[in-house]
Amino acid sequence: MKSKNYFKEMLKGAELKSTKHRITILEILKENKLPLSAEDIYIKLKQNDISISLSTVYRVLETLHKKDIVAKVNIPDDSKAAYELYNNEHHHHLLCVKCRKILAVEGCPLEEYEKFLENRFGFTVKGHNLEVYGYCNSCTGY
Amino acid sequence: MKSKNYFKEMLKGAELKSTKHRITILEILKENKLPLSAEDIYIKLKQNDISISLSTVYRVLETLHKKDIVAKVNIPDDSKAAYELYNNEHHHHLLCVKCRKILAVEGCPLEEYEKFLENRFGFTVKGHNLEVYGYCNSCTGY
DNA sequence: ATACGTGCAAACAATTTGCACTAAG
DNA sequence: CTTAGTGCAAATTGTTTGCACGTAT
Numbered sequence: 445m446k447s448k449n450y451f452k453e454m455l456k457g458a459e460l461k462s463t464k465h466r467i468t469i470l471e472i473l474k475e476n477k478l479p480l481s482a483e484d485i486y487i488k489l490k491q492n493d494i495s496i497s498l499s500t501v502y503r504v505l506e507t508l509h510k511k512d513i514v515a516k517v518n519i520p521d522d523s524k525a526a527y528e529l530y531n532n533e534h535h536h537h538l539l540c541v542k543c544r545k546i547l548a549v550e551g552c553p554l555e556e557y558e559k560f561l562e563n564r565f566g567f568t569v570k571g572h573n574l575e576v577y578g579y580c581n582s583c584t585g586y
Numbered sequence: 587m588k589s590k591n592y593f594k595e596m597l598k599g600a601e602l603k604s605t606k607h608r609i610t611i612l613e614i615l616k617e618n619k620l621p622l623s624a625e626d627i628y629i630k631l632k633q634n635d636i637s638i639s640l641s642t643v644y645r646v647l648e649t650l651h652k653k654d655i656v657a658k659v660n661i662p663d664d665s666k667a668a669y670e671l672y673n674n675e676h677h678h679h680l681l682c683v684k685c686r687k688i689l690a691v692e693g694c695p696l697e698e699y700e701k702f703l704e705n706r707f708g709f710t711v712k713g714h715n716l717e718v719y720g721y722c723n724s725c726t727g728y
Numbered sequence: 729a730t731a732c733g734t735g736c737a738a739a740c741a742a743t744t745t746g747c748a749c750t751a752a753g
Numbered sequence: 754c755t756t757a758g759t760g761c762a763a764a765t766t767g768t769t770t771g772c773a774c775g776t777a778t
Binding site: 641644 | 741742743744745751752753
């Protein structure tokens with residue numbers, strides 16, 4: 445697995461020490477296309493017989509988020525935060541309000557809008573959160 | 587104030603009883619262009635010498651949200667939920683990550699995108715959450 | 729060697745709930 | 754009169770923190 449080295453470099457670049465926990469969490473995030481909660485990750489770690497404390501999971505995620513390595517996602521009407529890797533392909537999510545399934549959609553419709561905001565309001569856009577909700581393919585029709 | 591009657595009708599339409607608390611909360615939301623947290627509203631009520639319980643504020647907001655009268659807004663990196671009226675003018679927010687000011691921007695760049703999603707994925711869009719963050723006019727340059 | 733990371737338990741903050749009481753339709 | 758709304762205090766949930774110990778650099 446060379447992703448391990450990749451993540452080591454990534455952490456070094458962010459001036460963070462490379463610990464086993466951080467790397468494993470990054471790998472879990474990489475394997476999952478959809479955002480995971482701290483507890484989801486905690487459970488996956490346990491399933492792989494990795495001993496870790498839930499608070500460490502929170503700390504790792506928060507640290508990575510502050511370094512802009514991990515995105516913190518708000519799923520509508522969900523009380524817990526979810527996280528996913530900021531990988532090259534920027535994308536968004538469709539949340540089905542009925543079955544609660546999440547579908548990732550490549551691409552982003554907001555590039556021009558952000559330029560507009562910068563010109564119009566002198567606002568320097570750093571990023572955005574966009575979640576679309578409704579009824580998925582199977583649930584349409586209610 | 588005829589908004590009172592307007593809200594009464596609105597509540598009736600949603601099959602909810604018109605209580606003083608619900609109407610007052612709707613009026614507070616109407617007067618404020620920016621999203622308010624449950625506690626913000628609670629404090630405003632107290633300031634107007636209205637006796638209410640914080641849990642009632644939560645219950646009212648949640649009820650109104652479920653009936654699609656009130657939007658639940660997630661402000662990035664803020665642990666509490668914020669609420670605002672779904673009024674006619676759909677809009678979005680710019681959050682300054684430095685001074686934490688919020689700027690409302692009229693209009694919405696997502697109409698076409700939502701059509702695209704419906705065609706492409708058979709997803710029936712019900713709504714979306716969009717928050718843009720960055721540096722405001724005064725904080726740009728850091 | 730030193731600063732940073734982690735486990736554990738306790739603390740916290742936001743939100744929800746049970747139950748007895750009150751008010752709206 | 755009957756059902757839905759509310760106050761209060763207690764419970765729950767998600768997340769954070771203090772401190773002693775462990776590990777990467």
